[in-house]
Amino acid sequence: MTYNFRTRLFSYESLFKNNKIDLNSLQSHKIINVLRLKTGDPINMFNGNNGEWNGQIEIHKPIVKFICKNMIKKPQLEYGPFLIFSPLKQIRNDWLVEKASECGVSKLIPTLMKRTVVKKFNKERYMKRIISACEQTGRISLPEITDLKDFKEQIDMCVAENKVLLFCNELRSSPQITEFVNKIDKEKLVIIIGPEGGFEEEERTYIKNLKNIVECSLGPRVYRAETAAILALSIFQ
16 A cells, blocks of 8 residues: 655635635645645645545745645545543643544543633634644544533533443543443444543542443553543544
8 A cells, every 4th residue: 555645734615626715824834835835736625515625726925726626535524432521731732632633533522620720722722733633634524622611511411412421430440441442333432531630529420320321441550631532532443
């Protein structure tokens, strides 16, 4: 198998044959000053509604235009697990959002827990991380990000959607998360990861009293919150 690298960019604009799209300022800067591409060079653009299109660029400094030529991937929704997590400090949060997107998460659910340290979540900032991750990894559709809400509210939302809640409990040694890989449909799966310092007992009790809850261990070690999230997602990828 060979891999032919081609620049991929996400577009909110409609993609269809011969449509001409103005790239935004950041994309134009990347094309002109970072990649140093020239008029006529091929790149791909994609989104979840229109698929992925190959085409050519026209450079009219400081703006670059993309001309759609051929669809190379049909539009598709890429179903994966939801992730309930507690916001972390900025660099670690950046890493979590980026890698979760690469690992196939379909919805990111930032959640205020009892031991949550960071009380804000900038959706616009993290959408940029998501787009970059999807451009890199070949995803067509972007994961969704919900608003930052209280723990019980986010959990109840998932229960109302009849999801299977996989509670990654650092106090358990069994069963191992790998035991559930072929038992839970990842389209129905919500992975629940605790904050730095772990869940408080009130939160554990609330989760354990719900229907469709599965408790598991991530193994013999206690991981950082961002590491635990990526470990769990990668197992179900």
